[in-house]
Amino acid sequence: MITVKGDKTPLFILDTGHTTYAMKVLDTGHIEHLYYGRKIHLDSEDGLTEQHEFAPGTSVVYSPEHGNISLEDMRLEMSSYGKGDVREAFVEIVNTDGSRTSDLLYKGYAESKGRDGGTEGLPTSFGEDAEVLTVTLEDKDNHIRLELIYCVYSDTDVITRTSRLINDGDGDIRIRRLMSTQIDFDPGDYVFSTFTGAWAREMKRTDMSVASARLVNSSYTGNSSNRANPFVMLSSRGCTEDYGDVYGFNLVYSGNHYESVEKSPYGKVRFLSGINPTSFEWKLAKGESFLTPEAVMTYSSTGYNGMSGQMHDFVSKHILRGPWKDRLRPVLLNSWEASYFKISESKLMRLARKAKQVGIELFVMDDGWFGERNDDTTSLGDWFPDTAKLPGGLKGICDKVRALGLQFGIWVEPEMVSRESGLYLAHPEWAMEIPGKSHSEGRNQMVLDLANVEVQDHIINVMSRVFSSAEISYVKWDMNRNFSDVFSRSLPADRQGEVTHRYILGLYRVMKTLTEKFPDILFEGCASGGNRFDLGILSYFPQIWGSDDTDAAVRAEIQTGYSYGYPMSCVTAHVSDCPNHQTLRRTPIETRFNVASFGVLGYECNLVDMSKDDLDAVTAQIAMYKKWRKVMQFGRFYRRSSVNDSIGAPGFSCLEPLPGNDTSWTVVSADKSRAVSMTMQILTHPNAQWGVLKPMGLDEDTKYHIEGRKMKFDLREFGGLINYVAPIHVRQDSLQHRTIARFYKMKAESESHDMYGDAMMYAGVHLRSAFASGGYNENMRYYPDFGSRLYTIEKIDK
Structure with a gap:
């Protein structure tokens, strides 16, 4: 519920079911942040607004009329440079005259209801009951307006924020940074928690004390990244899973992001979140506006579990959309670790028949099916079947798999191109590289320039042809490299700072178009595993591959990390062979299942070569999972x-x-x-x-x-201890030992x-x-x- 009290200097109160967010317009025109925490009774700012008689020594005084105000020692809803606030700013603008001072002061507000899930090319949360408050600020000297947009979801105790900058002047301005949210907290003992890592070891939780230094969680890879997920937490020291104050923050965005926490010399703590300002610059002409990604925030007084439950509910109700939003997800078998690039129709069909026997519902053909794709050096961009491997094309193998009673899915990587491909030969200008200069690659591939509308249209057309060529039920959408040598030939030299954000806008257009065109396909996001696990992708794809690492011990930590900010119906997890292909570790097949079953369950193993004992175990696992699937996916x-x-x-x-x-x-x-x-x-x-x-x-x-x-367990796990009870001596790993183990299982x-x-x-x-x-x-x-x-x-x- 949104409550506004007062006229010229109003008090804004945003209430959810269990939280209150309050801010007040000051006499100066700045907006003071008053409170964000557990729900309180509030009918005025009395006792909440800061008392200032004199500005702190050596600080800048805002104006002669307000000699007691130094913006450096205020809790602000929005901050800028040039008027005394030397902390990290919310907005940084180069004005038409080259100056960089901004003074954005309160002008008015508006209320509305409902959120439709997307605006100006960016995905957002959605909900008919969402209450929206738009507070407008104005810099009269530089003819700029800034809208601070708050969206209240009472049912999930979540408030979101976005900002929109409008150029009302006659000349161009340049945005160097524009954040999505800012909160200035009272002095306190805070812990900043991030979820960082690398390929195959994503989402490692790290807790850092908020002291005088600035703490930054950010990505500069062109995607939200496995290095630093955009979900972060700020909690009171001593907070546990079940007790204590904790704030959760996320960003509905899939590109370079930035989250920082900074303690001022006066003890106040500032949190900022939005697009990473590093190398970012946006040219804004007269009459144009720029909208930031939506930031998500929630508070709980019942520890990390309380906060996570609210975030899970919000994502499930107000981010996920489409027919698969609440639909039970099928148990799949992916061909990758069984075959890698060495696929053929006969080999895949043997695997599919085994999949049907153990209870698998969806068979997925991974990489290697298109162009001349026998390794990762070629063919990305050439999205037509390799008839040497698939004589009947996609439709041929799809029809055969479906005749077994299985659904059929495929792997694609539409955003990439290989130098050794027909697409690159035809359109080298579509690849992201700096003309005339050497280019650094990753995984022998290049990034297609999705800042270019022609490239977007091409991907839409090609993928539409692929997805309609057979009765495809599932698509795994991969993206296997970070950006380098960022440049778009579709933009002039003075707009190259816009490339990475325009890429993400182009990606969203492609995903939105294809998911609306093929609503019954279950799309799964993947970017080398967790390299793009974020709310932006979840606005189009209802689930994301959590990590390329399927080792159960590692996955337990990775999935725990995801669980702080994301519902487990979004996290896909597979049972794979041992030794594990990423770590060479051996773990029990039941442990592999137990861990994977708490995500959206799949298998990624060679069932054809699997022992009878393991096949029996897989069959029992899948039967059990189907019985409990609704609880495990949506509980x-x-x-x-x-x-x-x-x-x-x-x-x-x-x-x-x-x-x-x-x-x-x-x-x-x-x-x-x-x-x-x-x-x-x-x-x-x-x-x-x-x-x-x-x-x-x-x-x-x-x-x-x-x-x-x-x-049941294999008797051989007890090794030589069998001789403690055996009437005769049994040598370990002997034929005798294997024979006994075959007929006698430990329950x-x-x-x-x-x-x-x-x-x-x-x-x-x-x-x-x-x-x-x-x-x-x-x-x-x-x-x-x-x-x-x-x-x-x-x-x-x-």
Whole structure:
């Protein structure tokens, strides 16, 4: 709800279900940020506005009429350079006379209702009940207007912000920076959390104390990047998963982004978010305007889980769109790690037949199907089937796969071009490179210039032809390199600072056109895994490949990272072969499934070469997942410390756990009648039998049945210990050992309890004893390195 009190210097109050955001127009015309936090009763600014009698020493006084005001020591909704605020600015403009001072003061406001999901080429949130406040500021000296646009989503406790700059003057101006949001917080002890990494190790959470230095999270790769995701958090020190004040911020944008936190000499903390100003410049002619990407912010007093739940709800309700928004996603098999580029119709069909046998619903043909694509040096841009591999083309193999009862999908990388391709030979000017100068490449490919409308039209036309050439149900849209030598031949020299943003606008036009033209295709975003995992992509594609790394141990950390800001229905995760193709690590096939099942489940392994035991395991996994799919894809997700987090490890005291060793997740249906919990450890703890599971999100007064998933283990995992019980000596890895293991499997311990929700959440479910070298039977929990368990929870009908 938006409330406005007063006329010439109004007080603006933005309330959601559980939060309040307040700001006040000052006598100077600046807008003071008053408060953002848990919902409060507020009918005036009394007690909230800062009291200033004199400006701090050596600071700049705003004007003789306001000798007590120094903008450097004010909490502002928007900041600029030139009038005394030396902190990092919200806006930086080169005026027509070359000066760089901006003084944007309050002019008026307007209210409206409803948000349609996109404006001026940028995707935005959407919702009929969204309340919108537009506050207009004006720089009279330089004939510039700035609109600060606030959108309130009461149902998810989210407020979004965008800004629009309008040139009302007669000459051109240049925008050097224009942020999407700014919040100036009161002095406090804050922690800035970012999610950074690189290829195959995305979304590593890092917590940094907000001291006097400026902390920056940004990308300069041409995409939102695996180096620094645009989702960040600002929390009070001591905040936990379940307790404490935390703010979550994100950006509906897929290009170079920027988030910074800075503590002023007076203790105030400024947060900024928007397009990365590095190398950015936008020429704005008379009468033109520039709109920034939408920034998303939410606050919770119930810790990181509380904040995450609000972000998840917002993304699910107000970002995701189209027929697949709420539709259950199919279990797929991707051909990449089974075949890489070495595909053929006969080889793919053998794989598809195995996929059908184990319960797969969607078969995806990955790279290698087009042009002369036998490695990554050629053919990007030549989007026609290689008939040597696919004699019947796309339609031929699609029809055969569908005849098995499977849906059919393909991989594409439309934004890229190979030098060794017909497209580059025909249109070298469409590639992003600086004419006459050497070019640095990545993965033997070049970026197509999507700032050029001709290139956009070409991609739309070519992909339309591909997508309509067969009954294609799924498209994996990849993008495998960062930008270099950024230049567009479609723009003049004085507008090259606009290239990266115009590229993203072009990309959005292409995606919007194709997703609207092919609404029934399930599009999955991918950019070398998590190189472009952001709300901009999710505005068109309902799911994104979380990482090219399918190792379960790494994926547990990566998916935990994503879960802070993104619902798990957006994160795709696959079970792959072992040793893992990215790490060469061996993890149990059940652990690989347990981790992947908390995203949108798929498989990326060679089922043709898989052992019967593993095929049986996959068949059982898929059957179980289908039974619980709705809960796992669309339930409420929670993180918690794991079952053994109080047990020591080598090098640690008994009171100090091994950092990052344990993962515990719970996902709960909307009506709280069903839930699934998972526990996983990286390294086992010696002589640590005890374990307690504490699911989250259950109804306290409801009685549930919790049960461990039925599994079997290979006897050979116990190695030479078999001789402790065997009547004859069995040599490890011998034919005798393999034969015994073939016919005798170790069953997982039986775990079955009836408990109330509050008992499970607060007292915990005390699990069966884990193996601790002192004996073993079928009632014990076999929990080795990379061990995990899945527990299903169902309401008991009285």
